[in-house]
Amino acid sequence: MVIAPFTRRLAGVAAITAAVAVMPLASAAASVEASPVIGHVYVNDNTAGHNTIGAFDRHANGSLTPQARSPFAAGGAGTGAGLASQGALQISSDGHFLLAVDAGSNQVSVLRILPGGRLRQVPGGVVSSGGVLPVSIAVHDDLVYVANAGDGGANYTGFRLSHNGRLQPIAGSAISLPDGSQPGDVLFNGTGSALAGMRVGTSLIDSFTVRDDGHLTAAPGSPFPAQGVGPFGSEFRPTNPHQLFVSNAHNAAGAGTVSAFADSASGVLNSIGSSPFPDLQTAPCWVEISHDGRFLFTVNTASGTISRYTIASDGSLALLGSTAIGPNPAVGAVDARLSPDGRFLYVDESATGSVAEFAVHSGSLTLLAGSPSSLPVGAAPAGIVVT
Secondary structure, eight states: OOOOHHHHHHHHHHHHHHHHHHHHHHHHHHHHHHSOEEEEEEEEOOOBEEEEEEEEEEETTSOEEEOTTOSEEEEEEEOSSOOOOSOSEEEOTTSSEEEEEETTTTEEEEEEEOGGGOEEEEEEEEEEOSSSSEEEEEEETTEEEEEEOSTTSOEEEEEEEOTTSOEEEOTTOOEEOOTTOOEEEEEEOTTSSEEEEEETTTTEEEEEEEOTTSOEEEOTTOSEEOSSSSEEEEEEETTEEEEEEEEETTSSTTOOEEEEEEEOTTOOEEEOTTOSEEOOSSOEEEEEEOTTSSEEEEEETTTTEEEEEEEOTTSOEEEEEEEESSSOSOSOEEEEEEOTTSSEEEEEETTTTEEEEEEEETTEEEEOTTOOEEOOTTOOOOOEEEO
């Protein structure tokens, strides 16, 4: 076909215009490629039927790129729906293994982290969670506790993690919970001497001391009443194992709070300062604290924001403000985790099936260009780990 000179000139202009239009995208891709991989981000996809773990390469500039073989089979089954919990995916203390809840099959899976960040199921690494609907995992050294949230099998159950990644149940370790308790988080303090559990359904907080044999001893007066409705996410301060922070997720709209407790040697919880501290948002659920213990971030799921606090030496909180997770507040933001160097914060977006990426500057957050990064189709993300 013969093209007239004028038509050829128009085609040439269009080609140049198209080339210019894609330059920013090409530049962004080149920027990712030029930024070295320094770690990885893993997400428990909680996919219905065969559960998977989504894996990303984490670049020095904070950006994420999916691993070529992602997602990796976890070994058990997910539910395909939100778990309403914190800590559904954890990393072993030596950094060699991932531990994931398989809520759809009442199991826990262990996967080995291979060079380059790939994952491989540990032989014999899929075990019963010891209850119904496992939702949260706590890890300290070789001691592991799992929170099971389902009626007829709600409990905290203990395991030992062997050097080859297999979980061995600790006989007689299970602490039964009443139906309706709906534990949403179980966690150790930094020394492994204390363990706490949040009963979202009944607004109670369990507090235990940890014995040398891995069994738990309930603190005098435990469970303790929460300072708001639906105690949900929680974290011990990294720089002070005797300070515990808990989000209260089910208060009225705009009335979310975060509580601060002093945890005594016997496990008794005492309120700090004027706790609970206002959040001024709706449904503060997930809690993350900077590694230096200076700042606390809580993900407000219903508001689509992240609230930012400073933490005083005595554990009192001062609200700095809130940062939007993205242009759409209905992203269903859930678990959040800081990078090991504290420079970036990564947040599950369950409603969009993606992971948001923020740069962290002291107590401020800046959404990275190109955020969020998509998870596999069918993911209902619950739990995130950053290496």
